[in-house]
Each structure stands twice: as structure tokens, then as C-alpha cells.
Amino acid sequence: MSRPTPLRGVHEALGATLTDFAGWLMPLRYGSESAEHNAVRQAAGLFDLSHMGEIFVTGPQAGEALDYALVGHLSALEPGRARYTMIVDPDGGVLDDLIVYRLAADEFMVVANASNYPRVAAELTGRAKDFDAAVDDRSEQYALVAVQGPNSRAILGELTDADLDGLKYYAGLPATVAGIQVLIARTGYTGEDGFELFAAAGDAEPLWAALTEAGAPHGLVPAGLSARDTLRLEAGMPLYGNELTAELTPFDAGLGRVVKFDKPGDFVGRAALEPLKDVPPARRLVGLIATGRRVPRHGYPVVVADDGAVVGEVTSGAPSQTLGRPIAMAYVDGDRSEGLAVSIRGTHEAVEVVDLPFYRRKK
Amino acid sequence: MSSIPGDLQYTKEHEWVAGIDDGLTLTVGVTAYAAEALGDVVYVQVPEVGSTVAAGDAVGEVESTKSVSDIFAPVGGEITEVNESVVDDPSLVNSDPYGEGWLFRIRMEGEPEDLLSAEEYGVLTSGES
Structure with a gap:
């Protein structure tokens, strides 16, 4: 049986076609996936992404632990900012692509793909063991809802006093949206401007309802995984399992720029990846x-x-x-x-x- | 719940067939159940008019955003007509699967086998959904 997200009841009430994705029961589409795709390009779409994993790494050496565990230079990230990065195996094969948010000097949130996050949490735990840092997989406690499209700024602005104009692409901001505590991130997987809202699982339904109501005059529609996939494909964004696999290195995928060889210290995969950096794949x-x-x-x-x-x-x-x-x-x-x-x-x-x-x- | 008109017959491959008055020709399309399962249809390939096919042959395909399905001949015979409108506008398969979204006509050689009544097709699809 596929696991439902906290928004399953909402999807069923909307008449969604549900599908198994990475062990989760997810909305594939609510009506026409083409209409959902076009709504995100021209107005806005609302996505349930609660299947994604949220893994917290905290402690005085959290940044150093991530520098060792991942290919990116996370200890250099400023609090409030985010980076696209990857976790690789010792051979350099990509185990997952990730977005890492630095929430505070000693607190990071690693967002991993649904299919991979148990593995990512286990790898991070093992790789952090020699550092003064704790790894905690809080995926089950979090819902993730995304508002994507040119009207997403206006929609979210009706529900929060947070400084959305000051929130840069790949940055995160703790805020209150419709009276609900969330982390607002200016990130997405559609090629449009948009926001991802991390909230407690129990707040997912009221958050979805508030966004639906505020979004209606702006053309917001619920959008499923089918539209999400065609949107990210048009935007040229890789999908783990398709463009990225454990048999490919970041260089194979044309994403070698995410590997930061100039960061201090060793990291898992360095020895395997270093010889590849100047070799055309x-x-x-x-x-x-x-x-x-x-x-x-x-x-x-x-x-x-x-x-x-x-x-x-x-x-x-x-x-x-x-x-x-x-x-x-x-x-x-x-x-x-x-x-x-x-x-x-x-x-x-x-x-x-x-x-x-x-x-x-x-x- | 998708509609299943009582005056049509159905195949296990989620096609519908309708007899034409001449008693020799069948009109063939895909069911509303199939259209809903496919999602937005973006491309329809129909067989060539004049071609001779055997029962069960893959004679075309229906492609949606997420998947592609073969169209099968429900009976052997000669393709007499294809729906050019659905080739130009594949969304007709979604909007009117039993009407404007028909796919092709075939002049039967022999009788079709294993066709299902609307009731039988309803049982088949309720077990799958």
C-alpha cells in the first residue's frame, strides 16, 4: 500500500487521479494535466510535495559534517540561504540531488527526494558520526506545499506579512502564512517564480485551503505530478531516477559545477571525482x-x-x-x-x- | 465513474465497437474509461484506409502526456474509413470518446469474438479501478 500524504482527503475531494509515486499515494492530475501545466506558466499552480524528505542536521559542526557528507561547500552558506547540491557514493555515483537550507549557524535542513530520503538520512547519520552534529529525519512531521507561477508572489502576499520581495531565489524565511507557522522558500521545480512552504503535517489542510481561497482570483489551480514533470522537463531540470542515477557522476550529468573541490577537507567522493573534473564525459x-x-x-x-x-x-x-x-x-x-x-x-x-x-x- | 453507453459493445482492450446499418462495418473507438486513464491525449495514429488487418493486430496508437497505448483491431477486415478530425485534434478522444472521438471503421471479414456487453464491460472496469 502506498502511503498517503496529510492532504489525501483534499485530493480525493477534488476528484484527483491518484497514483503511486516512490511508495506514496500522490495526485497525478486533478483534471486536464495540460491545463494545469499552462496555469503554472500563465498564472499559478498549487502542488502537494509532502512526499519529499526533510532531514535536519544540527550542532556546532553541522556545516563541517555536511561539507564532508555532500559535494557542496555548505559551511560557507549564509543563514537564510539555500543551495542545490548532491550526495554521492565513494565512487562518485549520485545517490540523490538535494536542496540544503541553512536555517541558523548550527541548523541545516536537507530536502531529499521521496524515493531516496531514507537512504540519504542513513548516509548522513553515518558520515556525521565523527562530527559534533546530530542528524534527525523529520520527514514524517512535515508537509510541503508549493505555489508556483507568475502570480504566486501576489497570492502569497495576501496571506503573510513576510518580506517576500526581500526573499531571494534559493533563500528561506520562517514566517506566518494564514496564521500558520511555515518556512517559506523561494524555490521550485517548474521554471517559474514560486514558493515552497514547509509546514507541520497537521497544518497542511488549513494551509492548502487558505492558499486555494487566496489564489482563486489569481487563477491558481491545484496541479499534480504529471504537470510537475512536464514543467520541470521544459525547464531542463534533472529528475533523480531519469537524468541522475547512482551509475552516473555529477560530471556525467553536466552538473560538475556543484562539486566544490576547493572547500577545506576531504569529502565522500572526492578521490573518485577529482580526476574527472577536466575530462570531457x-x-x-x-x-x-x-x-x-x-x-x-x-x-x-x-x-x-x-x-x-x-x-x-x-x-x-x-x-x-x-x-x-x-x-x-x-x-x-x-x-x-x-x-x-x-x-x-x-x-x-x-x-x-x-x-x-x-x-x-x-x- | 466513466460512462458506458448501453447500445455499444466493448473489448477487453478498452475499445468500443458500434455496428453500422450495412451489417458489415464496425466503427471503433476507445472508451471513456480508457481516455480518463490515459489523461490528455496528444497524438492519435490511425490505420491506413484500404489496409487489411487481422483480429487483434495493433493498428494504431493513442498517446497521452504520460503514456502510450496500442489500438487493436477488434475483428479482421479492411479499414474503410479513419477519423481525420481526431488526428488533427486528439483531445476529441477525451471530450467525446463515443462520438467525435471515434477512430476508424472496418469492414468485417467474419464475426468479432469475445465482445462484451455494456454490463460486462462495467464489471471489467470496476475491478480495475
């Missing part, structure tokens, strides 16, 4: 835009159109509402970019190779 992650209407999907081979030689593999693909054509991310050998196709159930469909992302919002 054998494959690179590219964007594909299909010429036709059939959709390249996860696992489909990328081939040379002329001779059918397999030169890569699709990691994620979907019809793009914004581009009006199917798009995909794929790992492709070398720097090949011309004359490629995707083998879609036996038929070669021509694709154009493009740089990521497919979509970038106008600032």
Missing part, C-alpha cells in the same frame, strides 16, 4: 525536439538516422505544451548533434538536438 545530456508528433520516452534509444546505430538513450520525454512539440532529455555519445533520431517502438523519428533548457521564463 563520454556522453552528454542534451535536449531533443521531435520533428513529428510521436513522443520520445524514457528508455527509448537515440540512433543515427542514416544507419540506425545506437548513440544514446532518452531519459525523460513528454509532449511540450509550451513548444507545441514533443521534447526529451537524452544522454548522447560525444558531441554528435546532427542527423539523429529516436527509435519509437521500432520506427525512427527525427529529432533536433538543442541546448537545455527548452524554456526560460522572462524575468
Whole structure:
């Protein structure tokens, strides 16, 4: 049985199509996923992300413990700010991609993917044992609700006195929203401006209700995982299990910039990753835009159109509402970019190779 | 609960079939249950008019944001007509699966086997949902 989030009753009352995702019973869509996608691009969408993990690392050496445990330089992070980073195994393989918030000098919150957070919590506990720091997995105590889209600032502004204009991208702020204590983070996974609100699990329903009511005049609609996936794909953001796996290093994924070799001390994965930093990877992650209407999907081979030689593999693909054509991310050998196709159930469909992302919002 | 019109027959692959007055031709589409399970349909590939197919052949596909499904021939025969409107506007499969969202017509060679009544199809889909 899949685990429900604190908002299961809300999703059922809204008539959501529920699906198992990483062991959680999550809303896939409430109505039309295309309409939900477009609402986030043009107005705003409301997401339940309570399946994500929240792991707290606290103590005088919390920053040093994270410097050792992760590839990023977290002890250098200013309180109130956040970083995108990764945890890798000793071979350099990506165990998860993370957002780490520094809540105070001696308190960090590590946000991990639903499928990985028990493993991440266990790894952090083991890696922190020689530091004066405690690791506490509080995922079950937290709900996470996201408001994403160009109108999200206006919607949230109606429910809080917090200084939202002073809240930068990748920053977090403890605040009261509709009378509920939350951590407001200016982060997201849609390519739009937006906020993620971390709240106590028991406050999830009243928080959702307040956002729904304040958002209605601004075009806010509930949005499911299907829209979340197409939004992040258009924004060129990797999904663990698709673009990122334990068989790939951050460099393989084109994300070597998150590995901070210049930070002090050793870190798990340093020895394995250091030799890779100046080596062009054998494959690179590219964007594909299909010429036709059939959709390249996860696992489909990328081939040379002329001779059918397999030169890569699709990691994620979907019809793009914004581009009006199917798009995909794929790992492709070398720097090949011309004359490629995707083998879609036996038929070669021509694709154009493009740089990521497919979509970038106008600032 | 998706609708299951009583005057149609159904297949286990979630297609509906309707007889045409000539007694030789069937109209085929996907059910509302299938359309809802797929989500927003973005692409429909229909068989070629004039092609001859065998019962159970995959003759086309219906693709949505999240998945793709084959369309099967419910009976052997010749494809006599396809719905070009649904090729141009695949969302017709979602908005009107039993009407404007029909997919193709086939002139039967032999009789279709294993068709379900609306009641039987209702039992099948209530067990799956």
C-alpha cells in the first residue's frame, strides 16, 4: 500500500487521479494535466510535495559534517540561504540531488527526494558520526506545499506579512502564512517564480485551503505530478531516477559545477571525482525536439538516422505544451548533434538536438 | 465513474465497437474509461484506409502526456474509413470518446469474438479501478 500524504482527503475531494509515486499515494492530475501545466506558466499552480524528505542536521559542526557528507561547500552558506547540491557514493555515483537550507549557524535542513530520503538520512547519520552534529529525519512531521507561477508572489502576499520581495531565489524565511507557522522558500521545480512552504503535517489542510481561497482570483489551480514533470522537463531540470542515477557522476550529468573541490577537507567522493573534473564525459545530456508528433520516452534509444546505430538513450520525454512539440532529455555519445533520431517502438523519428533548457521564463 | 453507453459493445482492450446499418462495418473507438486513464491525449495514429488487418493486430496508437497505448483491431477486415478530425485534434478522444472521438471503421471479414456487453464491460472496469 502506498502511503498517503496529510492532504489525501483534499485530493480525493477534488476528484484527483491518484497514483503511486516512490511508495506514496500522490495526485497525478486533478483534471486536464495540460491545463494545469499552462496555469503554472500563465498564472499559478498549487502542488502537494509532502512526499519529499526533510532531514535536519544540527550542532556546532553541522556545516563541517555536511561539507564532508555532500559535494557542496555548505559551511560557507549564509543563514537564510539555500543551495542545490548532491550526495554521492565513494565512487562518485549520485545517490540523490538535494536542496540544503541553512536555517541558523548550527541548523541545516536537507530536502531529499521521496524515493531516496531514507537512504540519504542513513548516509548522513553515518558520515556525521565523527562530527559534533546530530542528524534527525523529520520527514514524517512535515508537509510541503508549493505555489508556483507568475502570480504566486501576489497570492502569497495576501496571506503573510513576510518580506517576500526581500526573499531571494534559493533563500528561506520562517514566517506566518494564514496564521500558520511555515518556512517559506523561494524555490521550485517548474521554471517559474514560486514558493515552497514547509509546514507541520497537521497544518497542511488549513494551509492548502487558505492558499486555494487566496489564489482563486489569481487563477491558481491545484496541479499534480504529471504537470510537475512536464514543467520541470521544459525547464531542463534533472529528475533523480531519469537524468541522475547512482551509475552516473555529477560530471556525467553536466552538473560538475556543484562539486566544490576547493572547500577545506576531504569529502565522500572526492578521490573518485577529482580526476574527472577536466575530462570531457563520454556522453552528454542534451535536449531533443521531435520533428513529428510521436513522443520520445524514457528508455527509448537515440540512433543515427542514416544507419540506425545506437548513440544514446532518452531519459525523460513528454509532449511540450509550451513548444507545441514533443521534447526529451537524452544522454548522447560525444558531441554528435546532427542527423539523429529516436527509435519509437521500432520506427525512427527525427529529432533536433538543442541546448537545455527548452524554456526560460522572462524575468 | 466513466460512462458506458448501453447500445455499444466493448473489448477487453478498452475499445468500443458500434455496428453500422450495412451489417458489415464496425466503427471503433476507445472508451471513456480508457481516455480518463490515459489523461490528455496528444497524438492519435490511425490505420491506413484500404489496409487489411487481422483480429487483434495493433493498428494504431493513442498517446497521452504520460503514456502510450496500442489500438487493436477488434475483428479482421479492411479499414474503410479513419477519423481525420481526431488526428488533427486528439483531445476529441477525451471530450467525446463515443462520438467525435471515434477512430476508424472496418469492414468485417467474419464475426468479432469475445465482445462484451455494456454490463460486462462495467464489471471489467470496476475491478480495475
